[in-house]
Amino acid sequence: MATDLAAKHLIALLAGREPEPAILDQSQWEQLVAYARRHSLAPFLFHRLKERRLAIPPVWEEPLRRNYLADNLPEALALMSALGYAAPRPFEPREDQKLSHHMPPLKGPQGLTVEMHWSIVNPRSPVRFTPADLTSLWLRAIPASIGETPAHVLAPTDLLLHLCLHASIHHRFDAAGLRNYVDIALTQQRYDNAIDWEQFIRHTQQWDITNGVYLALQLATQWTDFKCPPDVLPSLGAAPLDEETSSWLHQKILHGNTPALRSELAPLAAKTQWFERLAILRRAILLTPAQISSMYPVAANSWRVLGYYPVPLRDLWRRYRREVWQLVRRDKKFIGTARLEAQLRAYLGWE
Numbered sequence: 001m002a003t004d005l006a007a008k009h010l011i012a013l014l015a016g017r018e019p020e021p022a023i024l025d026q027s028q029w030e031q032l033v034a035y036a037r038r039h040s041l042a043p044f045l046f047h048r049l050k051e052r053r054l055a056i057p058p059v060w061e062e063p064l065r066r067n068y069l070a071d072n073l074p075e076a077l078a079l080m081s082a083l084g085y086a087a088p089r090p091f092e093p094r095e096d097q098k099l100s101h102h103m104p105p106l107k108g109p110q111g112l113t114v115e116m117h118w119s120i121v122n123p124r125s126p127v128r129f130t131p132a133d134l135t136s137l138w139l140r141a142i143p144a145s146i147g148e149t150p151a152h153v154l155a156p157t158d159l160l161l162h163l164c165l166h167a168s169i170h171h172r173f174d175a176a177g178l179r180n181y182v183d184i185a186l187t188q189q190r191y192d193n194a195i196d197w198e199q200f201i202r203h204t205q206q207w208d209i210t211n212g213v214y215l216a217l218q219l220a221t222q223w224t225d226f227k228c229p230p231d232v233l234p235s236l237g238a239a240p241l242d243e244e245t246s247s248w249l250h251q252k253i254l255h256g257n258t259p260a261l262r263s264e265l266a267p268l269a270a271k272t273q274w275f276e277r278l279a280i281l282r283r284a285i286l287l288t289p290a291q292i293s294s295m296y297p298v299a300a301n302s303w304r305v306l307g308y309y310p311v312p313l314r315d316l317w318r319r320y321r322r323e324v325w326q327l328v329r330r331d332k333k334f335i336g337t338a339r340l341e342a343q344l345r346a347y348l349g350w351e
Contacts, residue, residue: 006031156191168212
């Protein structure tokens, strides 16, 4: 009987009808997923369930979501390849998902570059972002047009939060400089009445990014015509940032940062214990095959990846030997700046 109900449920969803009965027990859900997988329809089942806003038991939501993403990424990549877009290195979408929130940039025949994202959060960042959060982003997405092509974009509240997250947590306030805060201001001007500030605060706290988002909004208020509602910054509950680190933050945004202080080796100068320094060096040097593949022109599943293991060490030495020498000599200016960068990273949750 469970099998019959599960089959009817699946067929109703495939046909775009409301399934009867609307609620399945555990055994029926097991049969439903088994049917969908047997007929290679698990990704489509997930799509239809989300489309109709039907509840999925937690035990099945993550496996179905993974089926959905794994099924669509290679298809999207194949479509881009057919249009003449190519990545600068070999890569496998499922492996890259463990390292980044986007594929390598795909360059097209006319010089246009497209960077396809599967999430807004880097999996290695200190953000408590769950698969359920990603699903919710898709459900809240709003229709848009790119030229004459229909598409979906982030809802205004999610877009504003992503801009703050991108500047503060992902880039640690390096890279785009003042443009980040102009983007925040323009987004508010475009969608002001549609921004749900209660949801914005709630997700900021759930994702544990209050300090970074607080700084991003504060800087946008100082440097642009962004108008932050008066109760938002106090409601975030961010920790205070000391004046010296705050001055360093302003300096590096306005005047740029050195490559060494943007690298993963930056916290070395702030550590006094040998085991802490060893842990930083180990993370920078002892890379996984997927990490090596993301940096060099070799596939992660190729035997050739073994020959690349000494290369990161060589490249680190070539790129940062001047800073290493400053560290060995205990150069006061360099060490002082590196410690401020390490303090900012700790404030943003990177330790």
